[in-house]
Amino acid sequence: MDFKLTEEQLMIQQAARDFAQxxxxxxxxxxxxxxxxxxxxxxxxxxxxxxxMMVDPKYGGAGLDSxxxxxxxxxxxxxxxxxxxxxxxxxxxxxxxxxKYCSEExxxxxxxxxxxxxxxxxxxxxxxxxxxxxxxxxxxxxxMGDHYLLNGTKNWITNGSTASTYLVIAHTHPEKGHKxxxxxxxxxxxxxxxxxxxEKKMGIRGSDTHSLMFTDVKVPKENRIGxxxxxxxxxxxxxxxxxxxxxxxxLGIAQGAYELALKYAKERKAFKxxxxxxxxxxxxxxxxxxxITAARMLCMKAASEKxxxxxxxxxxxxxxxxxxxxxxDTTVEAVQIHGGNGxxxxxxxxxxxxxxxxxxxxxxxxxxxxxxISRGIAK
Ligand code: CAA
Ligand code: FAD
Numbered sequence: 001m002d003f004k005l006t007e008e009q010l011m012i013q014q015a016a017r018d019f020a021q022x023x024x025x026x027x028x029x030x031x032x033x034x035x036x037x038x039x040x041x042x043x044x045x046x047x048x049x050x051x052x053m054m055v056d057p058k059y060g061g062a063g064l065d066s067x068x069x070x071x072x073x074x075x076x077x078x079x080x081x082x083x084x085x086x087x088x089x090x091x092x093x094x095x096x097x098x099x100k101y102c103s104e105e106x107x108x109x110x111x112x113x114x115x116x117x118x119x120x121x122x123x124x125x126x127x128x129x130x131x132x133x134x135x136x137x138x139x140x141x142x143x144m145g146d147h148y149l150l151n152g153t154k155n156w157i158t159n160g161s162t163a164s165t166y167l168v169i170a171h172t173h174p175e176k177g178h179k180x181x182x183x184x185x186x187x188x189x190x191x192x193x194x195x196x197x198x199e200k201k202m203g204i205r206g207s208d209t210h211s212l213m214f215t216d217v218k219v220p221k222e223n224r225i226g227x228x229x230x231x232x233x234x235x236x237x238x239x240x241x242x243x244x245x246x247x248x249x250x251l252g253i254a255q256g257a258y259e260l261a262l263k264y265a266k267e268r269k270a271f272k273x274x275x276x277x278x279x280x281x282x283x284x285x286x287x288x289x290x291x292i293t294a295a296r297m298l299c300m301k302a303a304s305e306k307x308x309x310x311x312x313x314x315x316x317x318x319x320x321x322x323x324x325x326x327x328x329d330t331t332v333e334a335v336q337i338h339g340g341n342g343x344x345x346x347x348x349x350x351x352x353x354x355x356x357x358x359x360x361x362x363x364x365x366x367x368x369x370x371x372x373i374s375r376g377i378a379k
Contacts, residue, residue, distance in 0.1 A: 003300075005071070012068040016075035019048060024080040028206075031082065032351050035198065035205040037162055038083045045083070046117015050076070051090045055099050059107055060116035066241075066303035070248045074296075077252025078259075081355035082206025084252060088245035089158045090114065094121030094167060097238035101226050102185075110165050110185055119164035123242075124154040124212060125235050131155075132368050134169075135178040135232060141170040141219065148172070148184065148224070150192075150217040156362075160210025161195050164188050168214070169235050172228070181231035185223040192217040203354030240316045242363050244302045247319035250327035250359035251295050257327075257334035257352045258288045264338055264347075275337070284333045292330065295323040314376040321369040324359035331356040 005013070023041045031038055045051055053069045055061020069091060077084035098111045113119045130137040139152025150170060157166075166186045173180030186193065196211035225234055262285055265276035275281045302315035331353035335342035342349050360366045 005067075008064075009068050009071055012064060013071040013075060015048065016050065016072035019044070019050075020075050020079035024076065024083055028080045029345050029348070029351070031080075031206040033205075033345065035200070037208050038080065038086070038206050039162075041080075041083055042086055042120065042162075043117070045076075045087060046120075049117075050087055051117035051120065052095050052115025053091050055095050055111065055115035059099060060112040060114075060118075061095065061099075066244065066306040067300060070244065070251075070299045070303045073245055073248035074252040074255060074299075077249040078256035079252075080206065081249060081253050081352070082204045084249045085158055085204055085207045085246075085358075086120065086162075088242065088249055089123055090117075090120050092242045092245035093123035093238050094165070096241050097123070097167060097183075097225075097234065098185075100237075101230075101234055103222075105222065106185060106225070114165060120159050120162055121165040121167065122157050122159040122163035123238070124157050124166055124168045126155050126157075128153060128155045128211075132365060134235065135181070137169065137171060137181075139168070139170040139214065140174065141172050141182060141184060143172060144218075146221055148182075148219045148221070150184065150186070150214045150219050152214055154212045154214075156199065156209050157212050158207055158209055158362075160212060161198065161208050166212070167225070168212075168219075169231050172231075176229065178232040179229050181235075182228065183225040183231040183234045184219045185225065186214075186217065186219060190217050190219075202357060203351070204358050236313075239363060240313045241306060243316040243320040243369070244299060244306065244312070246359055246363045247295070247299050247302070247316070247323040250320070250323035250356065251292065251299055253352050253356050253359070254288070254292050254295065254323070254327040254330040257331045257349050257356075258285070258292055260347070260349055261285065261288070261330075261334040261337040264341075268339075281337055284337060288330045288333065291322075291326040295319070295326040298322050314373055317364070317369040317372040317376075320359070320363065321366055321373070324356070324366060327356035327359050328353075 049062035052061035057063045141148040141150045172182045192215040194213040199209040298319040302319040334349040341347045
Protein backbone atom coordinates (compact mmCIF):
# COMPACT_ATOMS: atom_id res chain seq x y z
CA MET A 1 0.00 0.00 0.00
CA ASP A 2 1.19 3.47 -0.88
CA PHE A 3 0.50 5.74 2.09
CA LYS A 4 1.36 8.96 0.26
CA LEU A 5 -1.67 10.96 -0.81
CA THR A 6 -1.71 12.43 -4.31
CA GLU A 7 -1.99 16.18 -4.96
CA GLU A 8 -5.61 15.67 -5.96
CA GLN A 9 -6.43 13.69 -2.79
CA LEU A 10 -4.82 16.37 -0.62
CA MET A 11 -6.85 19.03 -2.43
CA ILE A 12 -10.14 17.16 -1.83
CA GLN A 13 -9.23 16.71 1.84
CA GLN A 14 -8.54 20.44 2.21
CA ALA A 15 -11.73 21.40 0.35
CA ALA A 16 -13.82 19.17 2.63
CA ARG A 17 -12.03 20.54 5.71
CA ASP A 18 -12.70 24.14 4.66
CA PHE A 19 -16.30 23.37 3.82
CA ALA A 20 -16.87 21.70 7.21
CA GLN A 21 -15.38 24.64 9.10
CA UNK A 22 -17.25 27.36 7.21
CA UNK A 23 -20.57 25.71 6.37
CA UNK A 24 -21.14 22.98 8.94
CA UNK A 25 -19.55 24.13 12.20
CA UNK A 26 -21.73 27.24 12.58
CA UNK A 27 -25.11 25.95 13.77
CA UNK A 28 -24.11 22.33 14.38
CA UNK A 29 -25.13 22.50 18.07
CA UNK A 30 -28.42 24.19 17.23
CA UNK A 31 -29.26 21.70 14.47
CA UNK A 32 -28.62 18.86 16.93
CA UNK A 33 -30.77 20.50 19.59
CA UNK A 34 -33.71 21.03 17.22
CA UNK A 35 -33.20 17.92 15.05
CA UNK A 36 -32.85 20.20 12.04
CA UNK A 37 -31.77 18.77 8.67
CA UNK A 38 -28.73 20.68 7.27
CA UNK A 39 -30.62 21.55 4.07
CA UNK A 40 -28.49 24.51 2.91
CA UNK A 41 -25.22 22.69 3.59
CA UNK A 42 -26.41 19.56 1.76
CA UNK A 43 -27.34 21.69 -1.26
CA UNK A 44 -23.83 23.20 -1.25
CA UNK A 45 -22.29 19.75 -0.82
CA UNK A 46 -24.08 18.78 -4.03
CA UNK A 47 -22.75 21.84 -5.85
CA UNK A 48 -19.21 21.01 -4.70
CA UNK A 49 -19.46 17.42 -5.94
CA UNK A 50 -19.52 15.76 -2.49
CA UNK A 51 -22.75 13.86 -3.16
CA UNK A 52 -21.60 11.93 -6.20
CA MET A 53 -17.89 11.79 -5.52
CA MET A 54 -17.06 8.46 -7.16
CA VAL A 55 -19.53 8.65 -10.05
CA ASP A 56 -18.25 9.09 -13.60
CA PRO A 57 -18.60 12.74 -14.72
CA LYS A 58 -20.68 11.54 -17.69
CA TYR A 59 -23.40 10.76 -15.09
CA GLY A 60 -22.97 14.02 -13.19
CA GLY A 61 -20.40 12.82 -10.63
CA ALA A 62 -16.96 14.06 -9.62
CA GLY A 63 -15.11 10.98 -10.92
CA LEU A 64 -12.87 10.63 -7.84
CA ASP A 65 -11.48 7.51 -6.17
CA SER A 66 -12.67 5.87 -2.94
CA UNK A 67 -9.59 7.08 -1.03
CA UNK A 68 -10.65 10.69 -1.74
CA UNK A 69 -14.13 9.77 -0.56
CA UNK A 70 -12.76 8.46 2.77
CA UNK A 71 -10.73 11.65 3.22
CA UNK A 72 -13.74 13.87 2.56
CA UNK A 73 -16.09 11.80 4.73
CA UNK A 74 -13.65 12.02 7.65
CA UNK A 75 -13.48 15.82 7.39
CA UNK A 76 -17.26 16.23 7.17
CA UNK A 77 -17.97 13.76 10.02
CA UNK A 78 -15.34 15.39 12.22
CA UNK A 79 -17.61 18.41 12.42
CA UNK A 80 -21.14 17.17 11.66
CA UNK A 81 -21.90 13.44 11.68
CA UNK A 82 -25.48 14.11 10.53
CA UNK A 83 -24.34 15.76 7.31
CA UNK A 84 -21.86 12.88 6.90
CA UNK A 85 -24.55 10.20 6.91
CA UNK A 86 -26.56 12.06 4.25
CA UNK A 87 -23.37 12.12 2.19
CA UNK A 88 -22.56 8.47 2.86
CA UNK A 89 -26.00 7.15 1.91
CA UNK A 90 -26.15 9.19 -1.28
CA UNK A 91 -22.60 8.33 -2.37
CA UNK A 92 -21.95 4.78 -1.37
CA UNK A 93 -25.38 3.18 -1.19
CA UNK A 94 -27.49 5.02 -3.76
CA UNK A 95 -25.11 6.40 -6.41
CA UNK A 96 -22.55 3.59 -6.28
CA UNK A 97 -25.27 0.94 -6.49
CA UNK A 98 -26.94 2.66 -9.42
CA UNK A 99 -23.75 3.31 -11.35
CA LYS A 100 -22.62 -0.30 -11.04
CA TYR A 101 -25.91 -2.14 -11.57
CA CYS A 102 -28.50 0.07 -13.29
CA SER A 103 -29.34 0.18 -17.00
CA GLU A 104 -28.27 3.14 -19.13
CA GLU A 105 -31.86 4.46 -19.17
CA UNK A 106 -32.12 4.20 -15.39
CA UNK A 107 -28.79 6.01 -14.99
CA UNK A 108 -29.79 8.84 -17.29
CA UNK A 109 -33.14 9.29 -15.59
CA UNK A 110 -32.19 8.81 -11.93
CA UNK A 111 -28.43 8.73 -11.37
CA UNK A 112 -27.58 12.02 -13.09
CA UNK A 113 -29.71 14.21 -10.74
CA UNK A 114 -28.54 12.18 -7.71
CA UNK A 115 -24.83 12.36 -8.50
CA UNK A 116 -24.95 16.06 -9.28
CA UNK A 117 -26.69 16.72 -5.96
CA UNK A 118 -29.84 18.11 -7.55
CA UNK A 119 -31.81 15.58 -5.48
CA UNK A 120 -30.85 13.07 -2.81
CA UNK A 121 -31.62 9.39 -2.47
CA UNK A 122 -32.46 6.78 0.16
CA UNK A 123 -31.68 3.07 0.52
CA UNK A 124 -34.56 1.05 1.94
CA UNK A 125 -33.76 -2.43 3.21
CA UNK A 126 -34.61 -2.56 6.94
CA UNK A 127 -38.08 -3.32 8.23
CA UNK A 128 -39.73 -3.28 11.66
CA UNK A 129 -39.09 -7.02 12.02
CA UNK A 130 -36.12 -7.48 9.71
CA UNK A 131 -32.97 -5.48 10.33
CA UNK A 132 -29.93 -7.73 10.73
CA UNK A 133 -31.91 -10.65 9.35
CA UNK A 134 -32.44 -8.88 6.06
CA UNK A 135 -33.76 -11.89 4.12
CA UNK A 136 -36.75 -12.12 6.49
CA UNK A 137 -38.27 -8.93 5.15
CA UNK A 138 -42.03 -8.88 4.56
CA UNK A 139 -42.31 -6.21 1.86
CA UNK A 140 -43.57 -7.75 -1.37
CA UNK A 141 -43.59 -6.70 -5.00
CA UNK A 142 -46.06 -8.75 -7.04
CA UNK A 143 -45.48 -9.04 -10.77
CA MET A 144 -48.57 -7.68 -12.56
CA GLY A 145 -47.23 -7.86 -16.12
CA ASP A 146 -46.10 -4.35 -17.00
CA HIS A 147 -45.61 -3.27 -13.37
CA TYR A 148 -45.08 -4.55 -9.84
CA LEU A 149 -47.45 -3.86 -6.93
CA LEU A 150 -45.38 -2.90 -3.90
CA ASN A 151 -46.71 -3.42 -0.34
CA GLY A 152 -44.97 -3.19 3.00
CA THR A 153 -43.17 -0.99 5.51
CA LYS A 154 -39.51 0.05 5.64
CA ASN A 155 -38.10 1.30 8.92
CA TRP A 156 -35.48 3.83 10.05
CA ILE A 157 -34.79 5.13 6.54
CA THR A 158 -32.09 7.82 6.36
CA ASN A 159 -33.06 10.76 4.10
CA GLY A 160 -36.59 9.35 4.52
CA SER A 161 -38.44 12.61 3.89
CA THR A 162 -35.76 14.62 2.09
CA ALA A 163 -35.02 12.09 -0.66
CA SER A 164 -36.66 12.11 -4.08
CA THR A 165 -35.45 8.70 -5.24
CA TYR A 166 -35.70 5.53 -3.12
CA LEU A 167 -34.04 2.17 -3.73
CA VAL A 168 -36.49 -0.30 -2.22
CA ILE A 169 -35.68 -3.98 -1.63
CA ALA A 170 -38.66 -6.37 -1.69
CA HIS A 171 -39.58 -10.03 -2.05
CA THR A 172 -41.02 -11.00 -5.42
CA HIS A 173 -40.91 -14.75 -4.77
CA PRO A 174 -40.83 -15.22 -0.95
CA GLU A 175 -40.62 -19.02 -1.36
CA LYS A 176 -37.17 -18.61 -2.98
CA GLY A 177 -35.60 -16.97 0.09
CA HIS A 178 -32.83 -14.50 -0.69
CA LYS A 179 -32.89 -15.48 -4.36
CA UNK A 180 -36.50 -14.24 -4.63
CA UNK A 181 -35.66 -10.64 -3.72
CA UNK A 182 -35.52 -7.64 -6.08
CA UNK A 183 -34.49 -3.99 -5.85
CA UNK A 184 -36.63 -1.22 -7.30
CA UNK A 185 -36.32 2.49 -7.99
CA UNK A 186 -39.31 4.26 -6.46
CA UNK A 187 -40.13 7.95 -6.75
CA UNK A 188 -41.47 10.16 -3.99
CA UNK A 189 -45.08 11.13 -4.61
CA UNK A 190 -46.23 7.91 -6.28
CA UNK A 191 -49.77 6.91 -5.25
CA UNK A 192 -49.77 4.72 -2.14
CA UNK A 193 -46.30 5.82 -0.94
CA UNK A 194 -46.51 7.43 2.51
CA UNK A 195 -43.76 8.82 4.73
CA UNK A 196 -44.13 8.31 8.50
CA UNK A 197 -43.20 10.85 11.19
CA UNK A 198 -39.54 11.74 11.84
CA GLU A 199 -37.87 9.52 14.46
CA LYS A 200 -36.65 11.18 17.66
CA LYS A 201 -33.08 9.98 18.02
CA MET A 202 -30.20 9.81 20.52
CA GLY A 203 -27.72 11.16 17.99
CA ILE A 204 -27.23 12.19 14.35
CA ARG A 205 -30.32 14.26 15.02
CA GLY A 206 -29.77 16.48 11.99
CA SER A 207 -30.40 13.54 9.65
CA ASP A 208 -34.02 12.68 8.95
CA THR A 209 -34.98 9.09 9.72
CA HIS A 210 -38.46 7.86 8.83
CA SER A 211 -40.61 4.79 8.28
CA LEU A 212 -41.95 4.44 4.76
CA MET A 213 -45.26 2.78 3.98
CA PHE A 214 -46.13 1.29 0.59
CA THR A 215 -49.73 0.35 -0.20
CA ASP A 216 -50.34 -0.99 -3.70
CA VAL A 217 -47.66 1.28 -5.14
CA LYS A 218 -47.37 0.69 -8.91
CA VAL A 219 -43.70 0.33 -9.83
CA PRO A 220 -43.03 0.17 -13.60
CA LYS A 221 -41.25 -3.01 -14.74
CA GLU A 222 -38.37 -0.91 -16.10
CA ASN A 223 -37.63 0.30 -12.55
CA ARG A 224 -36.40 -3.11 -11.38
CA ILE A 225 -32.61 -3.17 -10.96
CA GLY A 226 -30.83 -6.01 -12.75
CA UNK A 227 -32.06 -9.52 -13.50
CA UNK A 228 -35.03 -11.04 -11.69
CA UNK A 229 -33.87 -12.20 -8.24
CA UNK A 230 -30.79 -9.95 -8.12
CA UNK A 231 -32.06 -7.74 -5.24
CA UNK A 232 -30.34 -9.40 -2.26
CA UNK A 233 -26.98 -9.64 -4.04
CA UNK A 234 -27.48 -6.00 -5.03
CA UNK A 235 -28.10 -5.00 -1.39
CA UNK A 236 -25.14 -6.99 -0.04
CA UNK A 237 -22.70 -5.72 -2.65
CA UNK A 238 -23.81 -2.12 -2.19
CA UNK A 239 -23.51 -2.47 1.59
CA UNK A 240 -19.91 -3.69 1.28
CA UNK A 241 -19.03 -0.26 -0.12
CA UNK A 242 -21.44 1.54 2.19
CA UNK A 243 -19.58 0.16 5.19
CA UNK A 244 -16.45 2.04 4.08
CA UNK A 245 -18.53 5.23 4.18
CA UNK A 246 -19.81 4.55 7.71
CA UNK A 247 -16.32 3.50 8.84
CA UNK A 248 -15.07 6.88 7.60
CA UNK A 249 -17.90 8.63 9.38
CA UNK A 250 -16.88 6.86 12.60
CA LEU A 251 -13.24 7.78 11.97
CA GLY A 252 -14.20 11.43 11.56
CA ILE A 253 -16.22 11.47 14.77
CA ALA A 254 -13.27 9.92 16.64
CA GLN A 255 -10.74 12.33 15.14
CA GLY A 256 -12.95 15.31 15.96
CA ALA A 257 -13.38 14.25 19.60
CA TYR A 258 -9.65 13.47 19.91
CA GLU A 259 -8.61 16.91 18.63
CA LEU A 260 -10.95 18.65 21.06
CA ALA A 261 -9.79 16.47 23.97
CA LEU A 262 -6.10 17.05 23.18
CA LYS A 263 -6.59 20.83 23.01
CA TYR A 264 -8.57 20.85 26.24
CA ALA A 265 -6.01 18.68 28.05
CA LYS A 266 -3.24 21.12 27.10
CA GLU A 267 -5.20 24.12 28.41
CA ARG A 268 -7.15 22.94 31.43
CA LYS A 269 -5.27 23.06 34.71
CA ALA A 270 -5.83 20.94 37.83
CA PHE A 271 -3.43 20.52 40.76
CA LYS A 272 -1.24 23.36 39.41
CA UNK A 273 -0.54 21.79 36.04
CA UNK A 274 -2.20 21.19 32.67
CA UNK A 275 -4.20 17.97 32.91
CA UNK A 276 -2.21 16.40 30.04
CA UNK A 277 0.64 16.18 32.56
CA UNK A 278 -1.39 13.69 34.59
CA UNK A 279 -0.52 10.32 33.20
CA UNK A 280 -4.08 9.03 33.48
CA UNK A 281 -5.16 11.70 30.99
CA UNK A 282 -2.07 11.44 28.75
CA UNK A 283 -2.56 7.66 28.40
CA UNK A 284 -6.17 8.12 27.30
CA UNK A 285 -4.93 10.43 24.56
CA UNK A 286 -2.23 7.93 23.59
CA UNK A 287 -4.84 5.16 23.27
CA UNK A 288 -7.02 7.43 21.16
CA UNK A 289 -4.14 8.30 18.82
CA UNK A 290 -3.22 4.63 18.31
CA UNK A 291 -6.77 3.47 17.65
CA ILE A 292 -7.59 6.35 15.32
CA THR A 293 -4.45 5.69 13.29
CA ALA A 294 -5.32 2.00 13.04
CA ALA A 295 -8.93 2.83 12.07
CA ARG A 296 -7.69 5.19 9.37
CA MET A 297 -5.40 2.48 7.97
CA LEU A 298 -8.30 0.02 7.80
CA CYS A 299 -10.50 2.59 6.01
CA MET A 300 -7.73 3.37 3.53
CA LYS A 301 -7.00 -0.32 2.95
CA ALA A 302 -10.66 -1.05 2.17
CA ALA A 303 -10.91 2.05 -0.04
CA SER A 304 -7.77 1.27 -2.00
CA GLU A 305 -8.92 -2.35 -2.47
CA LYS A 306 -12.22 -0.99 -3.79
CA UNK A 307 -10.36 1.27 -6.19
CA UNK A 308 -8.41 -1.80 -7.39
CA UNK A 309 -11.66 -3.69 -8.02
CA UNK A 310 -10.99 -6.26 -5.28
CA UNK A 311 -13.57 -8.02 -3.07
CA UNK A 312 -14.10 -5.66 -0.12
CA UNK A 313 -16.63 -7.66 1.89
CA UNK A 314 -14.07 -8.48 4.60
CA UNK A 315 -12.01 -5.29 4.53
CA UNK A 316 -15.12 -3.05 4.55
CA UNK A 317 -16.56 -4.97 7.52
CA UNK A 318 -13.22 -4.81 9.38
CA UNK A 319 -12.98 -1.06 8.83
CA UNK A 320 -16.52 -0.48 10.07
CA UNK A 321 -16.16 -2.80 13.07
CA UNK A 322 -12.94 -1.22 14.28
CA UNK A 323 -13.65 2.41 13.41
CA UNK A 324 -17.06 2.36 15.08
CA UNK A 325 -15.59 0.88 18.29
CA UNK A 326 -12.88 3.54 18.13
CA UNK A 327 -15.50 6.28 17.71
CA UNK A 328 -17.37 5.02 20.76
CA ASP A 329 -14.26 4.58 22.98
CA THR A 330 -12.73 7.89 21.90
CA THR A 331 -15.86 9.98 22.43
CA VAL A 332 -16.57 8.48 25.87
CA GLU A 333 -13.01 9.32 26.96
CA ALA A 334 -13.17 12.76 25.33
CA VAL A 335 -16.16 13.56 27.53
CA GLN A 336 -14.20 12.27 30.55
CA ILE A 337 -11.19 14.47 29.72
CA HIS A 338 -13.51 17.48 29.51
CA GLY A 339 -14.92 16.74 32.98
CA GLY A 340 -18.12 18.69 33.68
CA ASN A 341 -17.67 20.73 30.53
CA GLY A 342 -17.82 17.50 28.56
CA UNK A 343 -21.38 17.05 29.69
CA UNK A 344 -22.69 20.30 28.19
CA UNK A 345 -23.43 20.87 24.51
CA UNK A 346 -21.17 23.91 24.02
CA UNK A 347 -18.06 21.71 24.10
CA UNK A 348 -19.30 19.38 21.28
CA UNK A 349 -17.99 16.09 22.71
CA UNK A 350 -21.29 15.00 24.31
CA UNK A 351 -22.96 15.28 20.87
CA UNK A 352 -20.10 13.31 19.33
CA UNK A 353 -20.56 10.58 21.95
CA UNK A 354 -24.27 10.33 21.08
CA UNK A 355 -23.49 10.43 17.35
CA UNK A 356 -20.81 7.72 17.65
CA UNK A 357 -23.21 5.05 18.90
CA UNK A 358 -25.13 4.71 15.64
CA UNK A 359 -21.99 3.71 13.75
CA UNK A 360 -22.05 0.42 15.67
CA UNK A 361 -25.67 -0.20 14.63
CA UNK A 362 -26.49 0.85 11.08
CA UNK A 363 -25.27 -0.72 7.84
CA UNK A 364 -24.93 -3.92 9.85
CA UNK A 365 -24.35 -4.01 13.62
CA UNK A 366 -20.93 -4.86 15.02
CA UNK A 367 -22.17 -8.41 15.63
CA UNK A 368 -23.15 -8.65 11.94
CA UNK A 369 -19.71 -7.35 10.86
CA UNK A 370 -18.18 -10.21 12.87
CA UNK A 371 -20.47 -12.66 11.05
CA UNK A 372 -19.38 -11.25 7.68
CA ILE A 373 -15.68 -11.34 8.66
CA SER A 374 -15.78 -14.81 10.23
CA ARG A 375 -17.71 -16.35 7.30
CA GLY A 376 -15.29 -14.67 4.91
CA ILE A 377 -12.14 -15.95 6.59
CA ALA A 378 -13.62 -19.43 7.02
CA LYS A 379 -14.12 -19.76 3.24
N1 CAA B 1 -21.19 -9.43 0.14
C1 CAA B 1 -21.67 -10.12 -0.92
N2 CAA B 1 -22.54 -11.13 -0.77
C2 CAA B 1 -22.92 -11.46 0.47
C3 CAA B 1 -22.46 -10.78 1.62
C4 CAA B 1 -21.55 -9.73 1.41
N3 CAA B 1 -21.06 -9.01 2.44
N4 CAA B 1 -23.03 -11.33 2.72
C5 CAA B 1 -23.81 -12.32 2.28
N5 CAA B 1 -23.76 -12.41 0.93
C6 CAA B 1 -24.44 -13.34 0.06
C7 CAA B 1 -24.00 -14.78 0.30
O1 CAA B 1 -22.85 -15.10 -0.45
C8 CAA B 1 -25.23 -15.57 -0.15
O2 CAA B 1 -25.26 -15.63 -1.55
P1 CAA B 1 -25.36 -17.04 -2.36
O3 CAA B 1 -26.42 -17.87 -1.71
O4 CAA B 1 -25.65 -16.64 -3.74
O5 CAA B 1 -24.02 -17.66 -2.18
C9 CAA B 1 -26.37 -14.67 0.27
O6 CAA B 1 -25.84 -13.36 0.37
C10 CAA B 1 -27.00 -15.07 1.58
O7 CAA B 1 -25.95 -15.11 2.53
P2 CAA B 1 -26.09 -15.81 3.94
O8 CAA B 1 -26.57 -17.23 3.75
O9 CAA B 1 -24.83 -15.58 4.67
O10 CAA B 1 -27.33 -14.97 4.51
P3 CAA B 1 -27.84 -14.77 6.00
O11 CAA B 1 -29.29 -14.57 5.88
O12 CAA B 1 -27.32 -15.85 6.88
O13 CAA B 1 -27.14 -13.40 6.51
C11 CAA B 1 -26.12 -11.24 6.52
C12 CAA B 1 -26.52 -12.51 5.73
C13 CAA B 1 -24.64 -11.03 6.24
C14 CAA B 1 -26.32 -11.33 8.00
C15 CAA B 1 -26.98 -10.13 5.91
O14 CAA B 1 -28.35 -10.38 6.13
C16 CAA B 1 -26.63 -8.76 6.41
O15 CAA B 1 -25.67 -8.17 5.93
N6 CAA B 1 -27.42 -8.19 7.37
C17 CAA B 1 -27.25 -6.82 7.81
C18 CAA B 1 -28.15 -5.91 7.03
C19 CAA B 1 -27.62 -4.52 6.94
O16 CAA B 1 -26.43 -4.27 6.90
N7 CAA B 1 -28.54 -3.56 6.84
C20 CAA B 1 -28.18 -2.22 6.63
C21 CAA B 1 -29.36 -1.44 6.08
S1 CAA B 1 -28.88 0.06 5.27
C22 CAA B 1 -28.44 1.12 6.47
O17 CAA B 1 -28.37 0.78 7.61
C23 CAA B 1 -28.11 2.53 5.99
C24 CAA B 1 -27.82 3.47 7.08
O18 CAA B 1 -28.09 3.24 8.20
C25 CAA B 1 -27.24 4.74 6.81
P1 FAD C 1 -31.85 -6.52 15.22
O1 FAD C 1 -31.52 -7.19 13.94
O2 FAD C 1 -33.17 -6.80 15.83
O3 FAD C 1 -30.69 -6.78 16.26
C1 FAD C 1 -30.84 -6.57 17.66
C2 FAD C 1 -29.54 -7.01 18.34
O4 FAD C 1 -29.32 -8.43 18.09
C3 FAD C 1 -28.30 -6.31 17.78
O5 FAD C 1 -27.37 -6.10 18.79
C4 FAD C 1 -27.76 -7.30 16.77
O6 FAD C 1 -26.37 -7.16 16.53
C5 FAD C 1 -28.06 -8.62 17.47
N1 FAD C 1 -28.16 -9.74 16.52
C6 FAD C 1 -29.10 -9.95 15.55
N2 FAD C 1 -28.81 -11.07 14.86
C7 FAD C 1 -27.69 -11.60 15.41
C8 FAD C 1 -26.89 -12.74 15.14
N3 FAD C 1 -27.19 -13.59 14.16
N4 FAD C 1 -25.81 -12.98 15.92
C9 FAD C 1 -25.48 -12.10 16.92
N5 FAD C 1 -26.19 -11.00 17.22
C10 FAD C 1 -27.27 -10.74 16.47
N6 FAD C 1 -31.81 0.77 7.32
C11 FAD C 1 -31.99 0.93 5.97
O7 FAD C 1 -32.35 -0.01 5.27
N7 FAD C 1 -31.75 2.15 5.40
C12 FAD C 1 -31.36 3.22 6.11
O8 FAD C 1 -31.15 4.30 5.53
C13 FAD C 1 -31.19 3.09 7.53
N8 FAD C 1 -30.83 4.15 8.29
C14 FAD C 1 -30.84 4.03 9.66
C15 FAD C 1 -30.65 5.16 10.46
C16 FAD C 1 -30.76 5.07 11.84
C17 FAD C 1 -30.60 6.30 12.68
C18 FAD C 1 -31.02 3.80 12.44
C19 FAD C 1 -31.18 3.66 13.93
C20 FAD C 1 -31.16 2.68 11.66
C21 FAD C 1 -31.09 2.77 10.28
N9 FAD C 1 -31.31 1.66 9.45
C22 FAD C 1 -31.45 1.81 8.10
C23 FAD C 1 -31.59 0.36 10.05
C24 FAD C 1 -30.33 -0.37 10.54
O9 FAD C 1 -29.59 -0.83 9.45
C25 FAD C 1 -30.78 -1.50 11.47
O10 FAD C 1 -31.25 -0.90 12.66
C26 FAD C 1 -29.66 -2.48 11.77
O11 FAD C 1 -29.30 -3.19 10.62
C27 FAD C 1 -30.01 -3.45 12.90
O12 FAD C 1 -31.26 -4.04 12.71
P2 FAD C 1 -32.35 -4.07 13.90
O13 FAD C 1 -32.44 -2.69 14.39
O14 FAD C 1 -33.58 -4.71 13.39
O15 FAD C 1 -31.70 -4.92 15.03
